[in-house]
Amino acid sequence: METSGKSIAQLARDLGVSDSALHSWRKSIAHHGNQAFPGKGHQTELEEKLRRLERENEILRQERDILKKNGAYLRATAMMKYQCIFEHHQDYPVKRMCAAFSVSESGYYAWLKRETCQRAKANELLLHEIEQIFHEHRSVYGSPRIHVALRDQGMQCGRKRVARLMRLHGISARRRRSRVQTTNSEHSFPIAANLLNRNFTAETPDRVWVSDFTYVGTREGWLYLATVLDVYSRRVVGWSMSHERTEELVLAALQMAVTWRKPAPGLIHHSDRGSQYASLCYQSQLQRHGIVASMSRKGDCYDNALAESFFATLKAECADRQSYTTRIEARQDLFLYIEEFYNRKRLHSALGYVSPLTFEEGGEREKSE
Incomplete structure (x- = not known):
């Protein structure tokens, strides 16, 4: 038998048979010579036996691996065995697994x-x-x-x-669009210190508010929306809309929040350093109600990320999904989104997947759920 320069042990491993079996075949060939294997037919028969032994050895190896990894299923019910076979049908032949677990195909x-x-x-x-x-x-x-x-x-x-x-089935939420910069910080009004420093947390309601405004496109032109959010619950506590981005726009949102929530003195109001929020009129209203001003650093949107995030959500889930003909149409849709959907129904991931209203009423979902 030609071994191609390999040892008997190496050749046995390659063929998947034992050393002793290979030694026996070699002795038989050496003893009988051509009389024991006259012609190519007997060599073909020997090769077929070797292939059959290789197949049987592979079957035994697969069954051994199956039982080694899933031996606990030997004492399981037939239904549990079927489930195990289904979970591993891409790893092993179904026929082999059925044989290993003693169930029928x-x-x-x-x-x-x-x-x-x-x-x-x-x-x-x-x-x-x-x-x-x-x-x-x-x-x-x-x-x-x-x-x-x-x-x-x-x-x-x-x-x-x-x-x-x-x-x-092609069911997916719409992706957010990029937002255009609207802040005008080129003014001579005093700038308040950044008291939040990106810490958007509060232990109780009406301790920290964030404010900002954005725009929504209509065929009549821009509609500007100003909002005030409570950091504790992410609830929109004040809002206003106008066709102009003036200090009256942001003042109306602040007045709505103060009238509705009646915060105690010491509340922190954070905004960007735009001229609308830095104006003397706006700052005087904050001081009148005992509210402490805080402002972002210049050109740093992350300092007011909570307000930015709300507008990105509003546009992705409401404004960017519509094509408004008039500002009145846009006003109605934004009002319904804020008051009917966002504050009362929308599940907020930062609140444990409850709405802002539910969170304020003490309905926080368990974090472990």
Whole structure:
């Protein structure tokens, strides 16, 4: 037998047979010579035996690996064995796993057919609920919020399963657009110190507010929106709209917040250093109500990131999804988004997936959920 310069031990390992078996075949060939194997037919027969031994050895190796990794399933029910086979069907042949677990292939495929049918029905029901929640919430929810809403309805399902169904059926929230700079800090008004230093947290309501304004496009021209947010609950506590970006725009939002919330003296009001907020009239109103002014550093949007984030969300979930003909149309839509949806219904990830209103009423979701 030609070994191609390899040792018997090496050749045995390559063929997947024992050293003793290979020694026996070699002695048989040396003893009988051409009389024992006259012609190519006997060599072909020997090669076939070697291939068969290799296949059997591979089968034994696979079954050994299966049992080594999943030996606990030997004492499990047939249904549990079928589930294990399904989870590993891409790693090992189904036939080998069925043999290792002592179950029939026909039984496994019958179970698989039933499971596939039941899963398809469950996915169809789940997809219907996903679509309903998606459309009820202005088509702005991604899989995390939809998963929370499903759990609130008593449906048990995994977040990855929700994400997979949404991806397969083209259900996705609209991406945010970039925002144009609107702050005019080229003025001679005094600038307040940055008291927040990007710490957007508060232990109780009406201790820290953040303010800013943005714009929404209509066919009549720009509509400007100013807001005041409570850092504690992320709730919009004051807002106003105008076709001009003047100090009256931001003053109206501040007045609404003060009238509605009646904050105690010492509240911190943070904004950018734009001329509208730095104006003498605006600052005098803050002082009148015992509110302490705080301002961002020049050109640093991250110093007022909470307000910036709200506007990015508002545009992605409301303004950028519409094409407004008039400013009145835009006003109505923005009002409904802020008061009916954002403050009362929208699940906020920073609040443990509850709405700002629910959070203020003491309905914080457990972080472990």
